[in-house]
Amino acid sequence: MAVHAHPDDESSKGAATTAKYAAEGDDVLVVSLTGGERGSILNPAMDVPGILDRIDDVRREEMAAAAKALGVRHRWLGFVDSGLPEGDPLPPVPEGSFALVPLEEATEALVRVVREFRPHVMTTYDENGGYPHPDHIMCHKVSMAAFEAAGDPERFPDAGEPWTPLKLYYNHGFSLQRLETFADEYDRIDEPFPMRDWMERIRKAAQEHGDVMSRVTTQIDCGKYFPQRDEALRAHATQIDPNGMFFAIPLEMQQRLWPTEEFELARTRVRTAIPETDLFAGIRDAEDADAEDRAADDRAADRAVEGTVR
């Protein structure tokens, strides 16, 4: 279960990983906590009359197309986008926004979906929200609270049968090391690096908090699914400029030099060894071990039966 703040976040954070697991036969659900109602139109080609009037519908259609591209199921949780406050001092977020919903209320809504879908693994954002949007910070808080509460029969008794998810990860997409790898390649082929400004921003953030790579525990090899990730991104046509930086680096170069997505194991209820290359590490192993135990028990039972017959 991939928990995200807005429609389009699922396509820019860990998207190829969800596409990979879905393609391999796992049941993958993306949960969008808000409807993205306050996202501004970031693609000049879509900034045309008629789009803003029906932006809610447009974003629903975009999200459905993105989920289809990734091959995942999708659920809206129905909270209202807080928007990204801008200015100095920052204005308050509008009344009724997701960031102002009491944590218990938002947690219960997510617990209900966890108990229904019964995920083994959840993904969300770190305590900084990945980037400081109030809905992303709230997404972190709600996911952590739901991960703790879903298996507890005392918590939210009206929100379904308890279910205990086993692992919880943070997405880590903004790695300086990754950008530097591409920048080196552009130096090598003697061409200007198209993401230099963005890299400098990430470098500044890394100077403050350290590169997110120092927090990464788990890298998922998913380069094969980058085309699906890009198709999902393009489906969010009002939010993503097809000429923008998301598409600046050729797919072939990404697949060759950095074919992974990065995660941080934040909570686990199973034993696993770091570094990992699979979000289900320690879960499938445990299931296999259980199956072996059961098979051994069956064999022992068979022998016991044989013994009585004789």
Ligand SMILES: [Zn+2]
């Ligand atoms: Zn977002």
